Amino acid sequence: MDVKELEKVSDFTLGEENTTYVKYFTGKSYLSVLNTKEVVICNVTFEPVKSYTGDYNSVVEQGKRKVDRGFKPEIKPLLVNLEDYDTIIIGTLVWWYTYASAVATFLSEYDLSGKTIIPFVTNGGWIGHTLKDIKKVCKNAAVTNVIDIGFNTDKMVMSESNLEKWIASL
Numbered sequence: 001m002d003v004k005e006l007e008k009v010s011d012f013t014l015g016e017e018n019t020t021y022v023k024y025f026t027g028k029s030y031l032s033v034l035n036t037k038e039v040v041i042c043n044v045t046f047e048p049v050k051s052y053t054g055d056y057n058s059v060v061e062q063g064k065r066k067v068d069r070g071f072k073p074e075i076k077p078l079l080v081n082l083e084d085y086d087t088i089i090i091g092t093l094v095w096w097y098t099y100a101s102a103v104a105t106f107l108s109e110y111d112l113s114g115k116t117i118i119p120f121v122t123n124g125g126w127i128g129h130t131l132k133d134i135k136k137v138c139k140n141a142a143v144t145n146v147i148d149i150g151f152n153t154d155k156m157v158m159s160e161s162n163l164e165k166w167i168a169s170l
């Protein structure tokens with residue numbers, strides 16, 4: 001099929017002839033490189049309105065009290081409309097064996113029904129029930145491709161290549 005015929009039937013944006021994979025396929029491809037016009041990607045942070053205070057150990061202690069009483073801090077608006085996104089990659093630290101309080105606010109305030117949720121969970125080796133809790137609160141979403149990124153003090157336990165594989169799978 002030449003490019004003129006393809007234009008009539010293709011849902012994708014076409015560009016110059018793409019020869020990158022030519023040795024693997026017969027026929028011709030004119031698919032253009034994906035960019036943010038075709039795939040909308042956005043990075044947002046769950047930022048509490050009131051910042052944490054004190055040193056690391058004191059934040060860990062405060063965090064325990066917050067998690068124990070199910071505290072959900074007010075978070076700043078996300079500046080994106082989640083309705084525009086089908087897939088959401090949620091990153092959270094593990095706080096006392098579950099997701100961090102600011103993430104608890106996000107998960108309780110936003111409706112993620114019907115979306116694909118990909119959690120990545122950083123931790124110091126005790127992930128506890130974090131993934132079970134995410135699946136429970138996102139029960140109307142498809143939770144998939146989860147990754148547990150453990151740290152031993154400042155050093156990532158997982159190999160960089162495994163992390164890269166995960167990134168490539170997204």
Ligand SMILES: Cc1cc2nc3c(=O)[nH]c(=O)nc-3n(C[C@H](O)[C@H](O)[C@H](O)COP(=O)(O)O)c2cc1C
Pocket residue numbers: 059060061062063064092093094095096097098121122123124125126127128151
């Ligand atoms: C309040 C608080 C509670 C934490 N609880 C846990 C925990 O239960 N299990 C764990 O493996 N790590 C726990 N951590 C460590 C963090 O998950 C870890 O430091 C983080 O994922 C790595 O990111 P960072 O480099 O920003 O600290 C806790 C940290 C804080 C601040």
